[in-house]
Amino acid sequence: MADALYSALQAVLNGLLTGALYALIGMGMALIFGVMRIVNFAHGAFLMLGMYVTYVLFQTPGLNPYFGFLGAGLVLFLLGYGVYWALLKPIRGESDFKQILLTLGLGLILTDGIQLLFGADYHQINMPLLSKNVHLGTQISLNAPWLISFGIALVVGVGLYVLVMHTMLGRAARAIAQNRYAAPLMGINVHRVQALSFGLGVAAAGMAGGLLLPVFYLYPAVGDQFTLKSFVMVVLGGMGSIQGAAVAGLVLGVVESLTSLYWGNQWALAVDFAIFLLVLSLRPSGMFGSQRV
Amino acid sequence: MKRPHLLAAVFCFILCLLVAVVVHSDYTFQVLFRIFLFAALGLAWNLVGGYTGQLSLGHAAYFGAGAYGLALFNKAGLPIWISLFLAVLLAVLFAGLIGGVSFRLRGPYFALATIAFAEVLRLVAKNLTGITGGDVGVQVPPLFAHAFNRSFYLASVVLTAVAFGLTVWISRSRFGYYLMAIREDEDTALSVGVNAARCKLWALLISAALTALGGGLYGSLFLYIVPDQVISITISNEIAIVAMLGGAGTLVGPLVGSVILETASELFKNLFQEAHLLIYGVLLVVVVLFLPEGIVGTLAQRLRRRAVVAPVVKAEA
Amino acid sequence: MSYLQIQQVTKRFGGLVAINQVSFVIKESEITFIVGPNGAGKTTLFNLITGVFHPDQGKILFQGRDISRLSPDQAAKLGIGRTFQLVKPLRNLTVLENVMLGAFLHTTSTARAADEARRVLSFLRMEKAMHLPARGLPLAMLKRLEIARALATRPKLILLDEVVAGLSTTEALALAALLQQLREWGISAVGGVEHVMQVVMRIANHVVVLDHGTLIAEGTPEEMVRKPEVIEAYLGSKYKEMGL
Numbered sequence: 001m002a003d004a005l006y007s008a009l010q011a012v013l014n015g016l017l018t019g020a021l022y023a024l025i026g027m028g029m030a031l032i033f034g035v036m037r038i039v040n041f042a043h044g045a046f047l048m049l050g051m052y053v054t055y056v057l058f059q060t061p062g063l064n065p066y067f068g069f070l071g072a073g074l075v076l077f078l079l080g081y082g083v084y085w086a087l088l089k090p091i092r093g094e095s096d097f098k099q100i101l102l103t104l105g106l107g108l109i110l111t112d113g114i115q116l117l118f119g120a121d122y123h124q125i126n127m128p129l130l131s132k133n134v135h136l137g138t139q140i141s142l143n144a145p146w147l148i149s150f151g152i153a154l155v156v157g158v159g160l161y162v163l164v165m166h167t168m169l170g171r172a173a174r175a176i177a178q179n180r181y182a183a184p185l186m187g188i189n190v191h192r193v194q195a196l197s198f199g200l201g202v203a204a205a206g207m208a209g210g211l212l213l214p215v216f217y218l219y220p221a222v223g224d225q226f227t228l229k230s231f232v233m234v235v236l237g238g239m240g241s242i243q244g245a246a247v248a249g250l251v252l253g254v255v256e257s258l259t260s261l262y263w264g265n266q267w268a269l270a271v272d273f274a275i276f277l278l279v280l281s282l283r284p285s286g287m288f289g290s291q292r293v
Numbered sequence: 294m295k296r297p298h299l300l301a302a303v304f305c306f307i308l309c310l311l312v313a314v315v316v317h318s319d320y321t322f323q324v325l326f327r328i329f330l331f332a333a334l335g336l337a338w339n340l341v342g343g344y345t346g347q348l349s350l351g352h353a354a355y356f357g358a359g360a361y362g363l364a365l366f367n368k369a370g371l372p373i374w375i376s377l378f379l380a381v382l383l384a385v386l387f388a389g390l391i392g393g394v395s396f397r398l399r400g401p402y403f404a405l406a407t408i409a410f411a412e413v414l415r416l417v418a419k420n421l422t423g424i425t426g427g428d429v430g431v432q433v434p435p436l437f438a439h440a441f442n443r444s445f446y447l448a449s450v451v452l453t454a455v456a457f458g459l460t461v462w463i464s465r466s467r468f469g470y471y472l473m474a475i476r477e478d479e480d481t482a483l484s485v486g487v488n489a490a491r492c493k494l495w496a497l498l499i500s501a502a503l504t505a506l507g508g509g510l511y512g513s514l515f516l517y518i519v520p521d522q523v524i525s526i527t528i529s530n531e532i533a534i535v536a537m538l539g540g541a542g543t544l545v546g547p548l549v550g551s552v553i554l555e556t557a558s559e560l561f562k563n564l565f566q567e568a569h570l571l572i573y574g575v576l577l578v579v580v581v582l583f584l585p586e587g588i589v590g591t592l593a594q595r596l597r598r599r600a601v602v603a604p605v606v607k608a609e610a
Numbered sequence: 611m612s613y614l615q616i617q618q619v620t621k622r623f624g625g626l627v628a629i630n631q632v633s634f635v636i637k638e639s640e641i642t643f644i645v646g647p648n649g650a651g652k653t654t655l656f657n658l659i660t661g662v663f664h665p666d667q668g669k670i671l672f673q674g675r676d677i678s679r680l681s682p683d684q685a686a687k688l689g690i691g692r693t694f695q696l697v698k699p700l701r702n703l704t705v706l707e708n709v710m711l712g713a714f715l716h717t718t719s720t721a722r723a724a725d726e727a728r729r730v731l732s733f734l735r736m737e738k739a740m741h742l743p744a745r746g747l748p749l750a751m752l753k754r755l756e757i758a759r760a761l762a763t764r765p766k767l768i769l770l771d772e773v774v775a776g777l778s779t780t781e782a783l784a785l786a787a788l789l790q791q792l793r794e795w796g797i798s799a800v801g802g803v804e805h806v807m808q809v810v811m812r813i814a815n816h817v818v819v820l821d822h823g824t825l826i827a828e829g830t831p832e833e834m835v836r837k838p839e840v841i842e843a844y845l846g847s848k849y850k851e852m853g854l
Binding site for chain 3: 465466467470471473474477478480481482483484485486487488489
């Protein structure tokens with residue numbers, strides 16, 4: 001009985017550790033959706049790119065991934081900013097249809113481009129830290145790299161939240177989210193703010209990728225599952241609410257962890273989607289907070 | 294369709310059937326099969342994605358239902374063609390579920406729901422090893438025992454013809470106009486008495502049935518299927534890209550799209566190996582940015598503009 | 611005979627009361643205009659009658675039947691046609707096809723729908739534009755297209771949301787002359803306008819004045835323009851400017 005309780009508690013804690021990274025990914029997606037009404041089908045591909053940037057920084061100059069993820073964030077921010085002006089701006093204001101297809105195509109290009117450059121092989125980095133565990137009592141132990149990634153993700157996530165809620169950029173972004181037509185009248189440069197938001201959202205995915213590198217396998221298609229999960233988070237969190245997406249990320253982590261414990265790892269993703277379809281059919285405005293960014 | 298167009302279509306159909314007499318190489322048959330299969334799938338997708346304007350990125354669900362349905366019903370002891378029929382019904386049931394959940398909502402929900410549903414199916418097929426064989430896969434019975442590759446080629450031509458005929462008929466009917474009205478502006482469609490949710494659902498059901506036939510054909514040709522092959526996101530994307538490239542909402546767009554995409558990916562397969570999907574990504578971006586109406590749609594628009602502008606100018610002069 | 615009865619209807623959006631306890635009656639073959647400044651609640655009222663929104667309180671009866679809970683397509687099938695203030699053409703279809711969509715409410719035959727559409731288009735003097743795609747038409751044409759599409763459904767009641775807004779005075783009066791004929795066809799019409807009072811004066815039998823979601827006066831056009839509180843409240847300056 002006590003063992004069962006401890007293993008459940010362990011699963012919940014593990015789920016929260018994963019969930020914080022999910023939350024960061026979901027917040028990026030929600031920021032993009034909230035400000036631009038674009039469902040970013042390339043989100044996972046950007047995350048994958050963040051992993052590869054961190055990986056390259058680790059392999060050549062030997063930079064620790066816990067610093068390297070910042071490099072990934074920077075690269076991805078610039079890339080996202082550029083992608084907005086080059087690809088997204090020309091089709092602003094057109095149907096969801098086109099925006100979805102464009103980001104879908106972009107994701108395929110990134111994924112298969114990386115595959116051309118690096119091959120389809122799996123990679124994993126080696127650090128002495130990776131096998132360390134932190135023990136809480138006799139029954140519960142937390143994997144050290146996950147714990148560190150969790151801590152950093154929390155800081156970055158809160159930082160992103162503060163940035164969106166309490167700065168000029170954030171206020172402008174929220175004004176656009178509320179009314180795209182009135183925003184320019186208030187002197188807001190809509191395109192610049194949208195480009196910055198897209199860059200930030202993508203950078204969040206890239207940083208999460210960097211933080212995942214120590215604890216995850218690396219391969220070109222690694223991002224696909226995260227694209228799908230970030231849909232789940234954005235819908236669960238109420239389309240476009242970044243705090244909603246953050247909560248949804250934590251919930252998703254815990255649900256997956258418990259699913260793995262009781263039904264087996266192979267069902268985790270299926271349960272994600274089942275929840276997603278359930279939310280769509282029952283409460284399409286989301287489970288957590290209906291307020292937009 | 295005007296009479297000369299109809300004659301041309303029938304002529305092309307007969308020509309495609311006659312190809313089977315001339316060709317003898319199995320490889321050629323298989324490439325041609327793929328072209329016609331995806332033409333049919335593209336036409337099926339076009340009813341929902343093109344005419345109705347509802348972006349489905351989960352047609353692999355119906356495709357997989359066709360392939361797996363055929364395999365599993367047959368494994369359970371039912372005759373082959375009854376199994377195929379039940380597989381189609383299964384796909385239609387899935388389509389009803391997806392449509393029921395997501396057609397009440399507007400915006401990107403439908404696209405997201407289609408992906409999520411297809412992924413759930415894929416994972417279920419992977420995990421229910423007792424029924425589906427999981428990743429080990431399952432045997433699919435051959436629909437045609439005689440002259441294997443030639444028969445499958447002919448079947449793909451017939452399926453394309455059926456999908457094409459159905460599209461012609463729908464696009465000229467009230468139902469077809471209703472679908473286009475929903476695509477152009479759902480509020481307007483409602484304001485003239487169109488039951489948008491029901492029309493969208495019907496379009497999806499028909500589309501799913503055709504797609505399941507294609508899936509059954511595909512699985513049966515390979516004789517053996519695994520979930521990652523027939524219920525994959527790649528299949529969903531390929532179906533959508535075929536239609537978009539040729540021209541969503543046009544009659545012959547999916548045919549043209551399939552010829553170009555399947556030929557190109559056959560060539561790139563040898564050039565880039567596993568990264569040949571790159572071509573899909575590039576095509577998607579190019580189509581969205583530069584050819585929003587697809588190849589056929591863009592050409593047709595040019596011609597129409599000339600045709601329409603000319604008489605007006607004359608009348609004023 | 612009262613055709614459409616609005617009974618104590620209230621509609622809220624969050625904290626905002628868009629329509630507040632509004633009641634009035636529209637009679638058969640009458641042209642009623644709902645007058646009020648932008649934001650007075652005209653479009654909301656139209657959306658309530660056509661089933662886009664449902665009232666929070668109150669009832670809407672059409673030919674004695676409660677239609678408060680119908681969906682927009684059901685309302686259309688009962689014979690309530692409408693136009694949209696922000697025109698909503700089916701952009702990639704031709705003018706003829708746009709109007710055919712209305713006509714399909716009564717026939718499944720494409721040929722018959724086309725005939726009906728041609729008849730409506732010639733009534734609205736739009737035959738020349740028949741085969742042009744709707745996108746790219748000038749606003750005056752798009753406003754007429756809205757009416758044509760609604761008329762093709764053979765409505766018993768047609769709601770015209772700002773059909774003359776944005777048109778030149780000549781265009782507006784030409785359109786008003788056409789609209790006047792609706793009564794001869796036994797169609798009741800409800801128009802909503804912001805300020806083109808010339809049109810209202812010329813063709814309305816009845817005027818309802820809305821302000822901030824509340825009905826502040828109703829009567830014949832002549833009565834309305836004599837009521838000081840109506841003029842003062844807000845027909846005011848604009849009305850005087852027009853020198854009527």
